[in-house]
Amino acid sequence: MADAGDTPLARGSSPEALPDTAPDAPPAMRMRGLTVEFHAPGKRVQAVNGVDLSLRQGEVVALIGESGSGKSVTLRAIMRLHSERGTRYGGRLDVAGEDVLAMAPRRLASMRGRQVAMIFQEPLLALDPVYPVGAQIVEAIRRHEDVSRAEARARALALFERVRIPSPERRLAAHAHEMSGGMRQRAMIALALACRPRLLLADEPTTALDATVQIQILLLLRELQQEMGLAIVFVTHDIGAAAEVADRMAVMYAGRIVEQGPAAVLLTRPRHPYTLSLLQSRSHGAMRKGQRLQTIPGSPPDLSALPPGCAFAPRCAWAADACRAAEPPDVPLGAGHSARCLRLDAVAASRPMPMQQAQPSRTSPQAPANPLAA
Numbered sequence: 001m002a003d004a005g006d007t008p009l010a011r012g013s014s015p016e017a018l019p020d021t022a023p024d025a026p027p028a029m030r031m032r033g034l035t036v037e038f039h040a041p042g043k044r045v046q047a048v049n050g051v052d053l054s055l056r057q058g059e060v061v062a063l064i065g066e067s068g069s070g071k072s073v074t075l076r077a078i079m080r081l082h083s084e085r086g087t088r089y090g091g092r093l094d095v096a097g098e099d100v101l102a103m104a105p106r107r108l109a110s111m112r113g114r115q116v117a118m119i120f121q122e123p124l125l126a127l128d129p130v131y132p133v134g135a136q137i138v139e140a141i142r143r144h145e146d147v148s149r150a151e152a153r154a155r156a157l158a159l160f161e162r163v164r165i166p167s168p169e170r171r172l173a174a175h176a177h178e179m180s181g182g183m184r185q186r187a188m189i190a191l192a193l194a195c196r197p198r199l200l201l202a203d204e205p206t207t208a209l210d211a212t213v214q215i216q217i218l219l220l221l222r223e224l225q226q227e228m229g230l231a232i233v234f235v236t237h238d239i240g241a242a243a244e245v246a247d248r249m250a251v252m253y254a255g256r257i258v259e260q261g262p263a264a265v266l267l268t269r270p271r272h273p274y275t276l277s278l279l280q281s282r283s284h285g286a287m288r289k290g291q292r293l294q295t296i297p298g299s300p301p302d303l304s305a306l307p308p309g310c311a312f313a314p315r316c317a318w319a320a321d322a323c324r325a326a327e328p329p330d331v332p333l334g335a336g337h338s339a340r341c342l343r344l345d346a347v348a349a350s351r352p353m354p355m356q357q358a359q360p361s362r363t364s365p366q367a368p369a370n371p372l373a374a
Contacts, residue, residue, distance in 0.1 A: 026097035028199050028231035029078060030054040033091035036070075036077050040086060045304045047073040049255035050091070052330075057198060060225055060232040062242035062263070064278065065252035068300050071235045072121075074252070075201050078233065079112050095199060114144045117197040121204040123188035127176040133187045134160075134172025137194050144195045159190035163220060182213035189220065193228075200225075202234045206241055218244045239278060243267060248336070251275045254301050254311035261337030272339040273316045273347055310342070318343040 036048035048070045055061050063071040076082055077093065080100055093100045095116055103111065120126035128136055137156040138149060145152075153172070160168035163186040176184055185205060192200060202221065206214040222245050225232055236242050242249055243263060250260035251274060259272035270276045277296045298315040301307055310328050313319040320343065328340045341347065 026094070027054045028057045028059070028096065029233065030094045031074075031091065032093075034074070034077065034093055035088075035090035036073050036082065037088040037090075038082075038086055039088060043304055046306065047255055047303055048077065051252075051255075051257055053250055053257065053260070055199075055231050055233060057231050058225075058229045059248065060234060060246050062234045062236060062246035062249045063252055064236060064239055064242055064249055066237060066296075066300055068303070069252040070255040070303075071237075071252050072203055073255075075118075075203050075233060075235050078199075078201060079116055079118060080108055081118075110144070113140055113197065114195045115197055116199045116201065117192035117195070118201040118203060119185075119188050119192050119205045121207055123184040124176055124181075126188060127184065127191070129176055132173050132175055133179070133191070134174075137172075137191050140191060140194045156190070156194070159193060160187070162224075163187075163190045165190070181209055182216065185209065185213075185217055186220070189217075189224070193224070196228075198229075198231060200230050200232045202232060204235055204237070206236075206238075214241065215244075221245055239267070239282060251278070254306060255303060256311070256340065258312065258341070259337075259339040261333070262335065265335065265337050269348075271333060271337075271344050271348060272341050273318050273343070274312050275339075276347065277315075310340070316343075318346050 031051050031053045034048055034051040034053075035046070038045040038047055051070075051074060053061070053074075063074060065071055073082070077089065078095065078100065080089075080103070089101045091101075095111065098111075100108070100111070127133060131139075134153070134156050137159065138152040141147060141152040141155055142149065147155075156172060157168055160171060165171050165183055165186050171179070171183070171187070176187070179187060188205075205221070206217050209217065218241060221232070221234075224230065225245070232245070234242060234245055239249075246263045248261065249263045249266045250257045251266070251272065252258070253274050259266065259270065259275045266275060267279070270279060274296075277294075280294045281296060296315055301311050301314070307314060307324070309322075309324040309326055310316070310319070313323040316323070323342055328342045330338050330340050331344060332338050333344075
């Protein structure tokens, strides 16, 4: 794990790989007060509620939280993939300095795939079942670039080789259902990188894979990010997976980011009760017979009827009356670390900080300090 002051360039990327990291260059992505509402007759769901998040070129930010916390909704909003009917966006969402929420349909279509691309959670559903995977990559390249079919095919083959798909020439002609889960995910990564985007969105890319393949995909993403200077937003509910690839982490609950900061800081010195609860509810190596994981009591709130005050208060052991009365502000804690909580001092003083003994390292891929590798 890189320390809080480590930068993508300091980790070994060449200056040529990161041309947009100049101090005056716009962030790869910036959200300011982003809201996403879904409307249906008689019902309004506030799926994302005032999210502020930025991402530099060459940086990896992980969005973490339980299912239903708003992670994937936030991720898909970056490419405006939600149905225009029944969806209402608010705030501002810039990609390379341009507001995605104000883009005309033609400009939006041009941006998708070329400037921003996504790795979906289930490639079997994302890839077209009718056409060979190689043909889909060729089509994506030719849609955005004026190249011949032969040149596009050569690039598709090079991509298959780069993501380590065995027998790449033969696999170009394979359909998605003819590939294993890990191979499909590698093909999905190749498709996402086909037009050389600078911003990559990864939506739970390892969830449906077995532990060994998960590690392989995480290491591949890390290699590609450092090699190409990619900015990546990585969505996961697994803090161990996020620790393997992320420079910074943002923890979401009920549509809000409740804590964010350098990954090393959140893993060793979390300040929000929800972040601490997530860390304590995961396994740290082998468990003794009869030992049980800690759990977070209760359930996430209904996003169509959020409770007053802090949404986590009904499940929080530190909650006070003030927590249930008003939404807590985002409190700066230094070095890019902040948390939305009125009980920060009480949390820090009353509970030991987790994961002090085994911090993951982004510099030793042969021995990832990750529960998935156990």
